[in-house]
Amino acid sequence: MKDFSLLINAVYVVSAILFIFGLKLLSHPSSARKGNLLSALAMFVAVVVTLLEQDIISFDVIVASIVIGSAIGVIAAKKVEMTAMPELVSLFNGIGGLASLAVAYATIIGKTELSVLVLIVSFVALLIGAITFSGSVIAWAKLSERMVGRPIVFKGQAIVNFVLISAIFLVGFLVVTQPELSTWHYLAIGLSLLMGVMFVLPIGGADMPVVISLLNSYSGLAACAVGFALENNLLIVAGALVGASGIILTNIMCKAMNRSLVNVLTSGFQPVVTSEMEIEGEITPLTPDDAYYVLEAAQSVLVIPGYGMAVAQAQHSMKELQQLLENNGAEVSYAIHPVAGRMPGHMNVLLAEADVSYEQLFEMDEVNKRIESFDVALVIGANDVVNPAAREMKGSPIYGMPVINADLVKNVFVLKRGMASGFAGIDNPLFFKSNCRMIFGDAKDTLGHLVRQFAD
């Protein structure tokens, strides 16, 4: 059989270039789709040329596996609701981790006479892969509410974690020194899986954007580690690109909450801070009928969506209302907080689904500069991201977090189901301000009501 390794590696170079250009095109919504296609082409080329590899003797298993995997992938991609994207991405993170785990494990047991270095990187790949997998499964369970969203903590958790990490180091040493003993393999996999669970359990629902980003990064790093174990350049390049992407997103999310990564990962352990400060004023409810008159007179409306909009599936009704407001001569803008929703960019996707132009979506900083010029702020299912306590209450747990200053808009309407506090469990002084009115009820129903009033 001929050795095609030169050709394979040459094509890998082309593939790496395509991946990089694909990501580059992602820098603007108008070219992003082409970028995704380019990236897919890179993957396709890489897979095809890999089939020429010398080691590959039988193709039956490969073809069957690819067909099964692709079929599941197609179904998942077609069926998923846009509101469920965080769950899907979480699952995909986990699947990527499990794939890396399987490859690393197969390398350890299948190939003989591995060098110490290869054994070490294989173990690292196995470790990261397992953590990514079990961590993502927990994150998925929390996001899809198959599990309570609040942090799960127990006494002595820190000690358990310390023991666990030490045990993993020890088992790692044993795997490298005695690679033929399968007991160590099982222990390594078991402990790493446990580590992933322990890592996500103490993290609460509101911090999920950070966790998903971090696990996204891990799934890339796992692929990268596999690349080291197999001495495969393309795996390293592609894995590093994903790893870098996840790290940047993690960093953006942490900054948007004014917290460090360490703080997010361990905050479940800290006692809840209760603010001594009294909130003055009272809550004033408003009926949609009255809200209509204000909206009809408004020149500029700012919409601030949050996770509640996703839950109520209210994005389509909002789009309808937007159209009516625009026909009425008002200008409608959307303000998106980086951590609104359960993953980075969650709100943007939902609004894009409802056919809202991306040119009407603004980032927090842009909007805050001209926040006083808006007549009405419509807060839909958002809470913590518009909480003025972040600016004015020193004792508040979210003090210092950058927020959209909705309270500075002339009129604020908050569409909310009831008076429960947000995911972070913090009171929101915005609701007590004199320019704020609460419109209680399902956001979709309320918006529908407003739409009908406009139509009449």
Place this chain on the structure above:
Amino acid sequence: MIAIYLVFILMLSVFVGFELIRKVPSTLHTPLMSGANAISGITVIGALSIAGGEFGQWSTLLGALAVVLASINVVGGYLVTDRMLAMFKKR
């Protein structure tokens, strides 16, 4: 020596990655993540030689499992990203 050379590649790719991803606007962060999911399915090329090679029954089985999983990531990831990006329109 080969290890050093691989670290070199890793280092450069991380820098390229940081520069590229920093320019992705926040409105595209969800498609970025699902697209990254698809790219991390690159593990498939490592899994292929294990699934199709002769490294013993267990390795073949694990390799096949890895190919299935990574294919889900690749195909599902790219398709769902495309589905999302197709919705981003300006008027």
